[in-house]
């Protein structure tokens with residue numbers, strides 16, 4: 001598959017702040033790609049570079065094989081964009097703003113078809129297009145940018161936290177529209193802090209941290225990289241017996257239960273060791289997405305991350321996390 | 331109490347630099363005017379001659395003030411006081427709107443409103459802050475005049491009158507902020523009222539009646555203007571504070587209205603209700619130029635109405651001048667010797683009025699470029715620049731709009747001036763000359779367009795302040811450079827110094843050509859540099 005977005009060793013410096021520090025990002029044709037990272041990690045900065053609004057200090061970024069800084073105008077014909085902070089003109093109505101953006105993008109040429117698409121989206125998002133820009137709530141400002149992005153067919157949608165401020169009902173409308181666009185072959189780069197949304201929509205995700213790529217892959221691949229939590233009744237077991245369990249990390253005995261974590265692909269030997277000890281009240285919790293992110297986000301807070309970050313090579317898992325998760329949910 | 335102190339501290343911190351320049355600049359203007367007049371017009375006979383001339387020529391009276399006899403101190407008051415009052419008024423309206431409506435508009439007021447400070451206390455803090463700033467500017471004027479060697483009691487009266495004018499416009503600015511939904515609208519309304527006050531006072535002085543050989547009593551329009559009231563203190567001659575009772579009354583009424591209105595309306599809402607917009611856009615909103623026009627036509631209309639007012643004034647005053655000159659031919663000779671050309675009285679008057687129109691056109695161009703920066707900082711520019719509109723195209727659209735705006739302002743004032751001259755039956759200046767005079771203002775306005783465009787590209791974050799400072803410096807240096815005895819090289823800094831004066835058959839257009847060339851180079855450079863410039867948000 002062709003790469004729609006290709007970013008290599010991207011660096012962006014704002015004075016003394018190094019906003020991007022060797023970022024890599026690949027988005028393939030037709031995929032919905034999640035773009036995650038803690039506040040200030042550099043998501044919006046990357047997106048602004050991909051749109052040619054900011055210029056990279058060094059490194060390479062291409063969109064459809066072209067340099068967004070020099071070919072911005074041509075590329076923008078193919079790109080729909082929802083900014084992280086949607087600001088509207090105070091005395092221009094939402095409906096007018098949508099029309100303006102669409103006309104600038106050349107998407108309103110067929111008037112009847114455009115009007116029909118706009119009407120459908122305005123109804124789907126339950127949006128009042130007659131208010132002036134300053135009178136909209138945050139969620140409604142967001143809807144203006146969303147409708148403008150969806151109303152014209154784009155080859156690539158770049159969405160910076162597009163659902164911030166939307167209510168749950170509108171979020172599901174948004175998810176429908178993304179699926180519709182993806183069904184038409186549109187590639188989507190979706191920056192988001194909402195994990196369920198990412199889980200629902202994205203084929204692959206890239207997690208960035210402090211301006212550099214931390215992880216990239218499918219959600220299933222990423223799950224392999226985290227540890228599974230194991231707990232059981234500790235009564236009747238000696239310390240020596242507990243410490244003999246292979247690959248157990250962070251072993252802890254608390255309130256009569258022993259807990260430890262284990263790399264998800266090292267579960268099989270642990271299970272046989274636990275079987276030999278005949279432990280009682282065993283629970284095995286697969287890594288949730290939240291844990292996955294907390295781990296990556298948290299390491300930044302810890303500073304260097306103490307080398308705990310697993311590397312990106314996904315070896316064959318002993319237990320499929322999806323499977324384990326399903327079994328656990330019951 | 332501690333909340334009020336905190337709010338005051340925040341205001342002082344935010345404004346300290348800006349107020350330092352406003353107050354310091356005004357005090358220096360007072361000082362320089364006092365010392366320069368003493369050295370340039372130290373001779374009493376010379377002063378008498380100028381005052382005799384001024385009394386006969388409404389243009390000078392509008393641009394200066396009300397003559398109160400030939401004494402040196404009274405002469406300085408006549409020359410400079412209305413401008414000191416004007417500066418205090420401008421400082422106060424901007425201050426008022428900055429801390430009230432602009433805060434509400436940005437949503438910051440809501441942050442404060444949700445703390446124990448509540449909704450009313452910030453307004454109280456703005457009032458205290460604004461009154462303090464005006465006391466300081468009054469002290470500055472007093473110090474400047476007194477250090478310049480003028481009588482202490484009269485200088486004190488002039489200082490108090492300046493403070494009073496500032497406080498009235500502080501109140502008017504705060505009231506405008508209650509009515510208008512946007513800070514742009516509130517500033518526009520308040521500044522228009524300041525302009526109206528200056529103009530009413532000018533017309534009142536121009537139509538004044540003689541009370542002595544070298545003194546006038548102004549006509550009624552001046553009594554409708556807070557700047558007129560301040561002028562009627564007649565510092566250095568009558569030294570009366572009585573007219574300031576009018577100022578105090580108006581200020582108190584406005585402040586009461588502000589607090590009443592503040593009490594009944596929601597935070598962020600205005601008293602002029604929001605109209606619904608259209609569900610879909612009209613044909614104008616199809617390009618980035620159309621958007622720029624849609625965003626700015628109201629402002630351009632405002633500047634054009636101002637320009638038309640000066641045009642009307644030029645036309646209507648000319649007949650008065652004609653009458654005066656008919657009764658005393660020596661007046662015309664003296665006026666010509668001042669302007670340094672052989673034009674007719676009417677031509678001189680038209681040239682004087684259009685020097686103001688030129689400032690309006692330059693300010694309009696400045697605002698057009700500043701609007702581009704505001705769009706960028708607000709984030710709405712991003713919506714346009716992420717569509718197939720290149721950065722250069724966007725810049726050029728705004729510059730073309732600035733050019734159109736200048737042309738509209740100049741055409742409106744020239745059209746009205748020509749019509750009103752024709753209506754007054756004054757055939758000495760034809761429509762062609764009026765339009766040539768208007769066209770002569772174009773190069774200076776183009777300089778503002780070009781230089782601001784370059785500033786926008788190079789130093790976006792500083793350009794708004796730098797732009798207005800450039801206008802202020804241009805006006806002060808251009809209009810007062812001669813009066814306060816600035817060296818020629820310094821006066822040459824102001825574009826307005828180089829505007830051709832069309833008063834006769836031989837007009838020197840070289841300054842205009844140079845300015846147009848410089849503007850063109852600046853625009854070219856900004857277009858080239860814009861290719862390499864990032865979109866820079868706040």
Ligand SMILES: Nc1ncnc2c1ncn2[C@@H]1O[C@H](COP(=O)(O)OP(=O)(O)OP(=O)(O)O)[C@@H](O)[C@H]1O
Pocket residue numbers: 014017018019037038039040041042043044045046084867
């Ligand atoms: N114009 C700028 N000037 C200086 N620093 C900047 C600028 N823009 C971004 N930064 C810095 O670059 C870093 C990355 O910011 P960015 O907005 O890309 O983060 P983000 O991942 O989008 O965060 P969030 O999740 O909060 O939206 C931050 O440290 C930010 O302070």
Ligand SMILES: [Mg+2]
Pocket residue numbers: 043044045084160
């Ligand atoms: Mg962001």
